[in-house]
Amino acid sequence: xxxxxxxxxxxxLALSVVYIAVSFxxxxxxxxxxxxxxxxxxxxxxxxxxxxxxxxxxxxxYQQGLRRKLILLVYIIxxxxxxxxxxxxxxx
Amino acid sequence: MRFVRNILLAIVAVFALLIAHYxxxxxxxxxxxxxxxxRQDLGDWTRIFWSNPDDQSGTLVNRDxxxxxxxxxxxxxxxxxxxxxxxxxxxRNEDTGWRWPPYFKFDTAxxxxxxxxxxxxxxxPKWAVMTHYGWRNELISAFPNAMxxxxxDGPKPTVIPWFNIIFFVVLIALLLFIRAMxxxxxxxTIDPALDDTRDAWEKVDEFADERRGRVSRWxxxxxxx
Numbered sequence: 001x002x003x004x005x006x007x008x009x010x011x012x013l014a015l016s017v018v019y020i021a022v023s024f025x026x027x028x029x030x031x032x033x034x035x036x037x038x039x040x041x042x043x044x045x046x047x048x049x050x051x052x053x054x055x056x057x058x059x060x061x062y063q064q065g066l067r068r069k070l071i072l073l074v075y076i077i078x079x080x081x082x083x084x085x086x087x088x089x090x091x092x
Numbered sequence: 093m094r095f096v097r098n099i100l101l102a103i104v105a106v107f108a109l110l111i112a113h114y115x116x117x118x119x120x121x122x123x124x125x126x127x128x129x130x131r132q133d134l135g136d137w138t139r140i141f142w143s144n145p146d147d148q149s150g151t152l153v154n155r156d157x158x159x160x161x162x163x164x165x166x167x168x169x170x171x172x173x174x175x176x177x178x179x180x181x182x183x184r185n186e187d188t189g190w191r192w193p194p195y196f197k198f199d200t201a202x203x204x205x206x207x208x209x210x211x212x213x214x215x216x217p218k219w220a221v222m223t224h225y226g227w228r229n230e231l232i233s234a235f236p237n238a239m240x241x242x243x244x245d246g247p248k249p250t251v252i253p254w255f256n257i258i259f260f261v262v263l264i265a266l267l268l269f270i271r272a273m274x275x276x277x278x279x280x281t282i283d284p285a286l287d288d289t290r291d292a293w294e295k296v297d298e299f300a301d302e303r304r305g306r307v308s309r310w311x312x313x314x315x316x317x
Contacts, residue, residue, distance in 0.1 A: 002147050003190030025273045028280050086196040089239060 011078065019074045026071060027062070034058040115193045115225055116259065117239060119171050119251045120181065122162035122222045124210045124241075127185075132157045141226070141234035145187035145200070158185040158200060160207045160238055162222065163214075165247055174248055183224055183238035193225060197239055206241050219247045 034055045038045075045051060062068060133154045134142055142157070144150050164181040167174050185204055188197045212218035220243045226236035 007190045021273065025276055028276050032276075032280065082194070082196065085194070086198075089195050089197050090199040090202075092240075 015075050022071050030062045117223050117225050117255050120222045121165040123217045124162050124207050126161045129156050129158045138232045143186040144191050145189050158204050184235040185238045219244050
């Protein structure tokens with residue numbers, strides 16, 4: 001049983017690193033898309049309070065949206081994979 | 093530099109392939125001849141070829157291990173090309189538990205029973221597909237670890253390696269994802285930071301040039317050179 005606890009603790013730590021990396025990546029992609037969308041609609045206006053407000057608003061939408069919650073799959077998918085492997089190896 | 097880099101990359105690639113070949117499951121077509129249990133000494137470096145089925149087992153110097161003796165159909169190309177030739181193969185049958193490799197095998201005793209149930213003679217062979225990982229090496233007494241045994245109709249069954257297919261698809265997807273993450277990180281974080289540093293460095297450089305100019309002018313004003 002110690003083995004299972006060790007796997008859960010270290011697996012959780014490793015997946016947390018992955019979770020943080022993926023969240024940074026996802027935020028970065030979101031911000032870049034907002035910047036691109038602004039640049040397309042307002043060519044030439046690079047640095048204005050309106051642009052900052054537009055991007056902040058988009059990022060708040062992202063914070064509250066479903067996509068950000070989907071990153072939790074980083075924890076769920078490996079857990080399911082382990083459960084399926086255990087079932088296939090031992091029960092069949 | 094490029095030569096050294098290529099050599100290092102080649103070494104890393106060979107190691108990755110060796111680990112994959114040792115760890116990923118492969119399928120053999122076998123006929124079980126016998127099973128036995130034997131006490132094994134675990135005190136030397138060949139320990140790495142035996143499992144740690146539970147936590148106490150890590151410190152033991154010897155313990156009993158179950159084995160499955162089989163006659164095996166030989167094959168080429170990791171089992172993809174089946175041959176008529178036969179050889180023998182002995183598998184160890186050990187739990188992998190919660191440790192590496194991550195197959196979470198706990199059904200050693202059941203598997204041994206299934207193998208016993210499939211015992212057959214050359215005259216009336218009962219063929220089965222043995223899923224296993226690991227290497228057989230007679231010199232250092234290393235045995236592949238049996239993971240599952242499934243009876244089949246004849247000596248030439250169609251085996252689809254689902255686990256390996258899923259594994260490599262997921263691996264490639266992960267590598268592409270990591271590459272995308274790295275590119276995004278470089279484009280949005282490293283490159284702008286480098287630009288900033290470069291600007292700052294240029295300022296330092298200019299300032300140093302100017303100072304040096306002033307100092308040398310002052311020096312020249314004294315020496316006349």
